[in-house]
Amino acid sequence: MVVLGVQSAPANAQADREAGATAVAVSAGQRAAAIKDAQAEAATTAEALGLGGKEKLVARDVVKDADGTVHTRYERTYAGLPVLGGDLVVHVKKDGARKVTKATKARIAVPTTTAELPAASAEKAALKASAAEQNTKADADQAPRKVIWAATGKPVLAYETVVKGVQKDGTPSELQVVTDAATGKRLFADERIETGTGTGVYSGTVTLGTTLNGSSYELRDGARGGHRTYDLNQGTSGTGTLFKDADDVWGGGRQSAAVDAHYGAATTWDFYKNVLGRSGIKNDGVASYSRVHYGNSYVNAFWSDSCFCMTYGDGAGNANPLTSLDVAAHEMSHGVTSNTAGLRYSGESGGLNEATSDMFGTSVEWYAKNTKDAGDYLIGERININGDGTPLRYMDKPSKDGASRDYWSSTLGSIDVHYSSGPANHWYYLLSEGSGAKTINGVSYNSPTYDGKAVTGIGRAKVEKIWYKALTTYMTSTTNYKAARTATLSAATDLYGSGSAEYNAVNAAWAAINVR
Numbered sequence: 001m002v003v004l005g006v007q008s009a010p011a012n013a014q015a016d017r018e019a020g021a022t023a024v025a026v027s028a029g030q031r032a033a034a035i036k037d038a039q040a041e042a043a044t045t046a047e048a049l050g051l052g053g054k055e056k057l058v059a060r061d062v063v064k065d066a067d068g069t070v071h072t073r074y075e076r077t078y079a080g081l082p083v084l085g086g087d088l089v090v091h092v093k094k095d096g097a098r099k100v101t102k103a104t105k106a107r108i109a110v111p112t113t114t115a116e117l118p119a120a121s122a123e124k125a126a127l128k129a130s131a132a133e134q135n136t137k138a139d140a141d142q143a144p145r146k147v148i149w150a151a152t153g154k155p156v157l158a159y160e161t162v163v164k165g166v167q168k169d170g171t172p173s174e175l176q177v178v179t180d181a182a183t184g185k186r187l188f189a190d191e192r193i194e195t196g197t198g199t200g201v202y203s204g205t206v207t208l209g210t211t212l213n214g215s216s217y218e219l220r221d222g223a224r225g226g227h228r229t230y231d232l233n234q235g236t237s238g239t240g241t242l243f244k245d246a247d248d249v250w251g252g253g254r255q256s257a258a259v260d261a262h263y264g265a266a267t268t269w270d271f272y273k274n275v276l277g278r279s280g281i282k283n284d285g286v287a288s289y290s291r292v293h294y295g296n297s298y299v300n301a302f303w304s305d306s307c308f309c310m311t312y313g314d315g316a317g318n319a320n321p322l323t324s325l326d327v328a329a330h331e332m333s334h335g336v337t338s339n340t341a342g343l344r345y346s347g348e349s350g351g352l353n354e355a356t357s358d359m360f361g362t363s364v365e366w367y368a369k370n371t372k373d374a375g376d377y378l379i380g381e382r383i384n385i386n387g388d389g390t391p392l393r394y395m396d397k398p399s400k401d402g403a404s405r406d407y408w409s410s411t412l413g414s415i416d417v418h419y420s421s422g423p424a425n426h427w428y429y430l431l432s433e434g435s436g437a438k439t440i441n442g443v444s445y446n447s448p449t450y451d452g453k454a455v456t457g458i459g460r461a462k463v464e465k466i467w468y469k470a471l472t473t474y475m476t477s478t479t480n481y482k483a484a485r486t487a488t489l490s491a492a493t494d495l496y497g498s499g500s501a502e503y504n505a506v507n508a509a510w511a512a513i514n515v516r
Contacts, residue, residue, distance in 0.1 A: 005474030018495045019066055022215075022277065022465070022469075023473075024065065025066070026283075035061065036059075038062050038072045039059040042058070043056070043057075045072075045074075045090060052109060056077045057076060059073075060073045060074060061073040061283075061340065063430040068093065069494075071089055074088055078148045081146050081157075083147070084149045085152070085477060086100075086148070087103060087476050087477050088100055088476065089101045101474050101475075103479075104150045104478065106478035107155075108150055109155065110155060112272075113146065113157060115157060117182065122144040124180045125186060126144070126161035126162075126163050126177035127163055130175050130177075133175065134513070135173045135175065136512050138164070140161055140163055141162040141164045142162070145160050146159060146181065149187050149188065151477065152478075156187070157180075158179060158181050159174065159178070159181055162283060163177065167193075169299070172304065174193050178288070189346070191345060192304075198250025198255060198263075199250070199259060200251065200256050200383075201257055202288040202372065202373050202382045203372055203373055210245075210248055210250075216245065219250075219262050221265070221287070224280075225280050225286050226287050227262070227266065227288065228242055228268070228289040229243055229261050229291075229292065230242055230465055231291075231292060232291045232292065234293055234294075235295075237279060239289075240291050240478045243258045256378070257314065260321065260328070261290040261310070261312055261323070263328075265290055265328060265329070267367070268332045268333070268364050269287070275367065275461075281339060282335075282339045288310060289309045290310045291310070291311045291312070292310045292323060294312060296318065297317055301322040301327050301330075303331040308326065308335070310331040312327075315384075320383050320384050322385070323363065324381075324382040325361075326364065326373075327361065329357075329363075329365065333359075333360040333361060334353070336356075337356050340475075341471050342476070342477040343356070343471070343475065349477065349479055350420065351419075351421045351423075351424065352420035353417065353421075354418055356424075358395070359463075362379070374441055375441055377394070377432075377433070377445060379391055379392045379393035379425075393418075393425065395426065396447040397445075403418075403419045404422030405420065405423055406422060407426070423481065424513075426447070427509050427512070427513050428467070430512050431455070431458060432457050432458070434461045449513075450511070451507070451511055455508050455509055456503050456505060456508075457505070462495075466488055467488065470487035470490065473491070475490060485510045485515050485516075489507065
């Protein structure tokens with residue numbers, strides 16, 4: 001395992017516990033070595049967990065806490081086939097005590113790995129599913145692959161097909177469709193493109209990381225993994241043209257949106273590194289890149305794992321680029337979720353995926369302390385996406401947007417993920433600030449609770465650490481609201497102790513949104 005230094009002990013027991021349960025920052029080389037070591041021990045780990053003889057573990061990430069606890073995230077294969085929904089995290093304390101968090105409790109086994117239906121039938125079904133979403137230019141990215149579907153119900157042999165195309169609003173589509181290899185029944189469909197909504201349009205005059213190349217400067221941030229910002233010039237494919245400037249004084253015209261996007265990426269990088277100890281989206285010190293001026297009057301922004309990039313439209317009439325700081329941080333945070341828990345972008349896990357981006361987008365906005373875009377608990381309040389000056393979403397009472405839910409219910413997983421995120425956003429606000437009417441940073445809020453009981457906040461800084469630890473060490477691809485409660489209580493226990501004021505507040509905030 002990687003040997004990492006531990007900071008000197010804080011002055012009090014609670015601070016000592018929190019420091020011990022905090023992940024140690026590692027270099028890209030140390031992280032790669034830890035994953036390699038975990039893979040070398042994967043067969044022994046699989047045997048210790050009692051996995052079947054046809055199952056193998058594939059190490060995906062390793063997080064080591066300062067107290068010596070190691071959290072190793074694995075994917076699974078069965079007879080050489082990927083197991084979708086088979087991911088798990090093994091937690092090993094310094095004394096060797098072991099626990100495991102699994103995406104599924106089902107035993108992975110199927111009668112045969114020979115498909116009854118041909119791959120062509122799966123591709124046809126996937127193209128039909130894309131057409132039903134009114135996507136255009138649909139085409140299978142590659143031939144369907146055989147997998148084991150284990151995310152819901154009894155594990156079955158299935159085909160996974162990814163259909164690329166264009167959604168009806170102009171957003172690219174990468175629709176993942178899983179079909180039963182024996183019956184052809186659709187088991188799952190997941191849109192992989194995760195949308196959210198110098199002197200910049202919103203950020204004002206800010207410091208940018210640039211690089212001098214010959215006689216001109218480029219929007220290439222050498223201090224943050226080499227993050228680059230490109231102009232798509234209203235195109236919808238490719239990388240576009242890297243922004244360049246003769247005097248390194250940016251802003252005005254097409255550059256303004258680029259300033260916001262580049263600043264947003266840098267601020268998000270700094271937040272994750274300085275507050276949470278994470279070096280880039282994959283925690284490997286490598287940057288993504290940004291593309292602005294996508295499409296014509298495109299009213300959205302999106303993160304794509306396939307290009308490892310963030311893309312921003314210019315809004316209605318190309319007048320309001322979606323490059324505000326909280327939107328930029330929201331998109332980058334989709335990448336963090338994809339490279340940690342991997343929350344599936346549908347049902348309750350999809351709502352938690354969206355909420356994670358809203359939470360950290362909000363956290364980055366507060367972290368920036370930018371007077372032109374001050375911290376608040378409103379999502380997308382600067383981009384005027386509704387045309388009337390109202391925010392895209394509200395965290396203190398999500399239902400104020402007319403579609404989001406304030407509380408969990410058994411039907412939550414059946415609605416759009418941008419609205420099923422509501423209860424988790426509400427939880428974040430309640431745990432940070434507490435319930436009831438109050439004015440914070442000049443904005444009035446009035447947050448209710450499901451049970452009518454008052455909730456006392458513990459401060460945003462602690463909530464950020466609790467959610468991040470839960471996301472990176474306890475959540476899996478299939479985590480729902482109930483499991484998220486368990487994950488955050490585990491994180492609160494690690495950081496502050498079971499029965500601590502923080503633990504009790506986490507519990508109370510979940511009860512306040514009807515999750516018990």
